[in-house]
Amino acid sequence: MPDNASALQLVLSGDPALFSIVLLAMIVSLSAVLLAALIGVPLGALIALTSFRGRDGAIVLLNTLMGLPPVVIGLLVYLALSRSGPLGAWGLLFTPQAMVIAQTILVAPIIAALSRQTIEDLWLEYRDELTAMNVPWPGRVGTLIWDARFSLITALLAGFGRAAAEVGAVIIVGGNIEGHTRTMTTAIALETSKGDLPLAIGLGIVLMAIVLMVNALAWVVRRAAERVAG
Amino acid sequence: MTDLPIDLDNVTIAVGNATMLDRVTLTIAAGAPTVLIGPNGAGKTTLLRAAMGLVAPMRGTVTWQGRAHVPPVRRAIVFQRPTMLRRTTSANIRYALRAARIARGGHDEAIERLLAMVGLSRAADRPARRLSAGEQQRLALARALAREPDVLFLDEPTASLDPASTKAIEDIIRAVSQRGIKVVLSTHDLGEARRLAGEIVLLHRGRIVETAAASGFFESPMTDEARRFVAGELLV
Structure with missing residues (x-):
C-alpha cells in the first residue's frame, strides 16, 4: 500500500523524470505506429486487391510476422545499426530513432495483416459496384481504405497496443539510457529490478491510463463517425 | 458516342459445371424498355451482367455499337441488392x-x-x-x-419491395425511359413486365425461348414455355 500511495503521489505531483519518460515513450510508439500505418495499410490493400503467384504464402507469412518476438526484432535491428552492421554509418544505435525503427518493424505486419483482411472483405462487397462505375484502380484503393477507416482504426489500435507494451526490442536498440532512450516499459523493468517500486507502479498506472485513453478516444471518434457515415 | 445497339452473338457463359447462358443471341436497341422474364436461374442476371460488360463470355461475343471491350462509361446498372x-x-x-x-x-x-x-x-x-x-x-x-447513361440495366429492381416502394421505382423507370434512356430490366413478376415492357425476352435454363413486342407476347405467345409462363404455370 505505501508503494501504491507513493506511486499515485508521483503521478499526481507531475514528477518531471516520470513525465519525460512518458513523453518519450509516446513519441516513439506513435511515430512507429504512424510509419507502420504508412507501410502496412497500402501493403495490406495491395495484397487484398491483387492476385499473384504465391499470394497465399504471402498472407501466411504476413500473419506469421504478427507474432514475431520483439527481442528477435531488437537483435536484428541492433545488428543492422551496430557500428560493424550495414547501417552502422547512420549512427542510430541507442537513439530514439533506432527504437522507432524496431517498433515500426514490429507493428507494420500487424497493421498490414489486419488491413488486408478488412480491405479484402470490403472489396468482395464493393467489387461489382466499383467495376460497374468504371472506377480506376487507384480510386478503388482509395475508396476501400476510406470506407474501411473505422475498422482500420482498430488495426492501428492493435499496433499501438503492441508498440506501447513492448520492452524487448527497445531495450536492445535503445539501451535504456536515462533521459535519452528510457521509455515506460524499459523503466518499469529497470525500476522493478532495482526495487524502486513506487516509480515502477507509477509508470504502470500512467501506461495503462494512456492506453485506455487512446482506446476510449478512438471508440468515441468511431461511434461519432459511424453515426454520420453509417 | 452511344453504346447502343448492344449485340450478344451466340454468347455462352458457364460457372463451374453450370451453364448460365447457352448460345444466346440478342440485340438491345434504343426504344421502350426491354424486360427479361423467366424463373429463378433462367440466366436473367447473367445476361444483364454480360450486356453491361461485367462478365466476359466463354464463347460468342458482346459488342457495343459494333465495338468490343468498351468500358462502361455510357452504361449503368442497379444490382438486385445494391451496395451502399x-x-x-x-x-x-x-x-x-x-x-x-x-x-x-x-x-x-x-x-x-x-x-x-x-x-x-x-x-x-x-x-x-x-x-x-x-x-x-x-x-x-x-x-x-x-452517370448520365445511354442504357440502364436493372436487376429485379422491385424484388422484395412493398407495393408503395414498387410503384415509386416503376414511376422512376417510366420517367427515365421517357427521357430516352434505354432501360433493360429483369423480373419474374409478370405484372411488372406488363406494366413496363416494350419488348419481352423470355429466358429459361440459360436460353432465350421467345423475344417479342410486349403486347404480342402477352396476347399470343408463340412457344409452349411462353404460353405456360404467361398462364402462371411454373417453369422448372
Whole structure:
C-alpha cells in the first residue's frame, strides 16, 4: 500500500523524470505506429486487391510476422545499426530513432495483416459496384481504405497496443539510457529490478491510463463517425 | 458516342459445371424498355451482367455499337441488392458523379435534382446504409442515373419491395425511359413486365425461348414455355 500511495503521489505531483519518460515513450510508439500505418495499410490493400503467384504464402507469412518476438526484432535491428552492421554509418544505435525503427518493424505486419483482411472483405462487397462505375484502380484503393477507416482504426489500435507494451526490442536498440532512450516499459523493468517500486507502479498506472485513453478516444471518434457515415 | 445497339452473338457463359447462358443471341436497341422474364436461374442476371460488360463470355461475343471491350462509361446498372457506400445519401451520388468524371461545378445541382427525382431529398444527409430497402433501391437508381447513361440495366429492381416502394421505382423507370434512356430490366413478376415492357425476352435454363413486342407476347405467345409462363404455370 505505501508503494501504491507513493506511486499515485508521483503521478499526481507531475514528477518531471516520470513525465519525460512518458513523453518519450509516446513519441516513439506513435511515430512507429504512424510509419507502420504508412507501410502496412497500402501493403495490406495491395495484397487484398491483387492476385499473384504465391499470394497465399504471402498472407501466411504476413500473419506469421504478427507474432514475431520483439527481442528477435531488437537483435536484428541492433545488428543492422551496430557500428560493424550495414547501417552502422547512420549512427542510430541507442537513439530514439533506432527504437522507432524496431517498433515500426514490429507493428507494420500487424497493421498490414489486419488491413488486408478488412480491405479484402470490403472489396468482395464493393467489387461489382466499383467495376460497374468504371472506377480506376487507384480510386478503388482509395475508396476501400476510406470506407474501411473505422475498422482500420482498430488495426492501428492493435499496433499501438503492441508498440506501447513492448520492452524487448527497445531495450536492445535503445539501451535504456536515462533521459535519452528510457521509455515506460524499459523503466518499469529497470525500476522493478532495482526495487524502486513506487516509480515502477507509477509508470504502470500512467501506461495503462494512456492506453485506455487512446482506446476510449478512438471508440468515441468511431461511434461519432459511424453515426454520420453509417 | 452511344453504346447502343448492344449485340450478344451466340454468347455462352458457364460457372463451374453450370451453364448460365447457352448460345444466346440478342440485340438491345434504343426504344421502350426491354424486360427479361423467366424463373429463378433462367440466366436473367447473367445476361444483364454480360450486356453491361461485367462478365466476359466463354464463347460468342458482346459488342457495343459494333465495338468490343468498351468500358462502361455510357452504361449503368442497379444490382438486385445494391451496395451502399459508407457515406451519406448525397455523398453516394457525389461519388458516382466523380467516377463518371462529371464536371465538379455541376455536382450540387445534379445531386439536388437526382434526390428530388427519386424522392430522397429529405434523406440527403442520412447514412445510406441506414435507409430502408426501398430507399436504398431508389438511391442506387439515382447513383446509376448520375452517370448520365445511354442504357440502364436493372436487376429485379422491385424484388422484395412493398407495393408503395414498387410503384415509386416503376414511376422512376417510366420517367427515365421517357427521357430516352434505354432501360433493360429483369423480373419474374409478370405484372411488372406488363406494366413496363416494350419488348419481352423470355429466358429459361440459360436460353432465350421467345423475344417479342410486349403486347404480342402477352396476347399470343408463340412457344409452349411462353404460353405456360404467361398462364402462371411454373417453369422448372
